[in-house]
Structure formats: C-alpha cells, structure tokens
Amino acid sequence: MAYGIKLRIWGDYACFTRPEMKVERVSYDVMTPSAARGILEAIHWKPAIRWVVDKIHVLRPIKFDNVRRNEVSSKIPKPNPVTAMRDKKPLYFLVDDGSNRQQRASTLLRDVEYVIEAHFELTDNAGNEDNEGKHLDIFRRRAKKGQFFHQPALGCREFPANFELLEDEMPTSCYAGQSKDLGYMLLDIDFANNMTPLFFRAQMEDGIITPPSPLAMEVHA
Numbered sequence: 001m002a003y004g005i006k007l008r009i010w011g012d013y014a015c016f017t018r019p020e021m022k023v024e025r026v027s028y029d030v031m032t033p034s035a036a037r038g039i040l041e042a043i044h045w046k047p048a049i050r051w052v053v054d055k056i057h058v059l060r061p062i063k064f065d066n067v068r069r070n071e072v073s074s075k076i077p078k079p080n081p082v083t084a085m086r087d088k089k090p091l092y093f094l095v096d097d098g099s100n101r102q103q104r105a106s107t108l109l110r111d112v113e114y115v116i117e118a119h120f121e122l123t124d125n126a127g128n129e130d131n132e133g134k135h136l137d138i139f140r141r142r143a144k145k146g147q148f149f150h151q152p153a154l155g156c157r158e159f160p161a162n163f164e165l166l167e168d169e170m171p172t173s174c175y176a177g178q179s180k181d182l183g184y185m186l187l188d189i190d191f192a193n194n195m196t197p198l199f200f201r202a203q204m205e206d207g208i209i210t211p212p213s214p215l216a217m218e219v220h221a
Contacts, residue, residue: 003119003132004054005139006166009039010113013065014154015106019186019197025106027155029062030204033211034188035155036116039163042152044139048126056209057115061174065110073102112154115166140165173207180204187211187219196221 009031016028016035033053040051084090120139122130142148143165152161182202190196200212200219212218 003136005040005116005118005136005143006170007040007043007116007118007143008113008164008166008171009116009152009154010060010162011154011159012111013159014109014112014156015159016109016155024104025108027064027107027109028185029109029182030058030202030209031056031112031114031116031154032186033209034186036114036118037188039152039161040116040118040139042148042150043163044135044142045149046130046135048123048130049120049135050123051118051120053116053118053211055117056211057117057170057173058175058204058207058209059113059115059171059173060111063110065108066105067108068103068105070101071104072100074100108159109154115170175204175207177206178204182209184220188214190214190221193221 014027014031015025016030016032017025018028033056036053036056037051040053045051120132120135122132143163146163151157152163153159154161180203182204184199185202187198187200190198198214198219198221200216202209
C-alpha cells in the first residue's frame with residue numbers, strides 16, 4: 001500500500017461495546033474497525049481524506065475483566081446551555097444528590113495491544129493543495145510526536161490509548177498459527193445512509209483480522 005501506515009496501540013483496559021448489549025456493557029473480543037478508524041482520525045483527519053482500515057493485528061491474549069462502575073443516569077440536555085447563552089441567562093452548576101446515580105456492570109478487555117494497518121483515500125472535498133504525500137507526512141509527523149486532536153481511546157473515553165508509529169518489523173502475535181471465529185462484529189457506521197450500522201463475520205487468522213469493504217456481499221446492515 002503506497003500510502004499506508006502501521007500504528008501500534010496499547011492500553012490497560014478497553015471496551016468495544018457490543019450494540020446488542022445496552023443495559024450492561026460487554027466488549028467485543030478485539031478492537032472493531034470503526035474504533036481503529038476513530039483512533040486514526042484522532043491523530044489526523046481532514047475532510048479531504050478518508051481512512052480505510054486494512055488489517056488489525058491482535059498481539060496480546062484476549063482477557064476479560066468484570067467491573068462495576070457508578071454512572072449518572074441522565075445529563076443536562078444540550079439545548080439548555082445553548083439557550084442560556086443565547087438569552088444571556090445565568091448558568092448554574094447542579095449538585096448531584098445521589099438519585100441520579102446508578103451502578104452498572106461492564107465486561108472489559110484487559111491489557112490489550114494491537115497494530116492497525118491502514119491507508120487513506122482522497123475524498124471529493126480534496127482541493128488542489130491536497131495530495132497523498134502531504135497528508136501522509138502530516139500523520140507520520142504527528143504520530144511520532146504523540147500529537148492528537150483529541151485523546152485516542154480504546155472504545156471508551158475512560159480508557160486512553162497509547163500509540164506509536166510502527167516503522168520496524170511487525171511484532172509476532174500470540175495467536176500466530178491459529179484461527180478464531182469472533183462472530184458478527186460492527187464494521188462501521190454508514191453516515192451517508194442515515195447512520196446505518198454495518199456488520200461482518202470477523203475471522204482472525206494468525207492474529208490478524210481483515211475487515212471487508214462496506215460494499216462487500218458479506219457485509220450486512
């Protein structure tokens with residue numbers, strides 16, 4: 001891939017939530033392609049480019065942890081601060097009296113490490129000043145310096161992702177020589193079609209997951 005990159009990602013915890021588990025969060029076994037795209041976009045994204053995840057390498061064993069966390073059951077509706085600012089009304093801090101809290105269980109991944117192989121394509125928004133080499137240089141420079149637009153996360157904002165640009169040989173996966181059926185997994189969201197979720201049957205070969213094209217026959221909405 002002429003304009004491809006390899007990014008190593010690791011962290012203590014991760015939660016790539018299964019959409020069918022809404023009450024108690026349960027993570028997929030591995031990082032989803034949409035989560036991988038989100039990490040790349042956190043480091044460098046412009047309307048002129050579109051990231052395509054080619055492969056996800058799973059380097060460490062898949063391990064789950066069960067935790068219980070206190071969460072709030074509701075939050076301030078977005079229009080309220082906007083209206084207050086527009087009408088020049090005073091804003092107040094709300095004190096949580098405890099009735100707004102709830103305890104939820106989560107099944108998380110622990111001690112994860114991946115390598116994302118990806119490339120980008122120019123979109124219709126690309127101008128004369130945009131070219132592949134320019135955006136590739138920007139991404140590589142930002143990744144080497146650890147720069148990002150917002151903190152890359154491993155599925156949830158509570159679990160920040162460490163990252164580095166991988167320029168050496170690919171590390172060996174602990175699943176080398178094995179095949180594993182991971183079941184149906186979220187591929188991505190079709191933003192051009194009313195934000196329709198797309199799913200595919202994820203197969204891991206030698207620790208590598210190869211996401212199909214969103215237009216492939218095996219992809220289902």
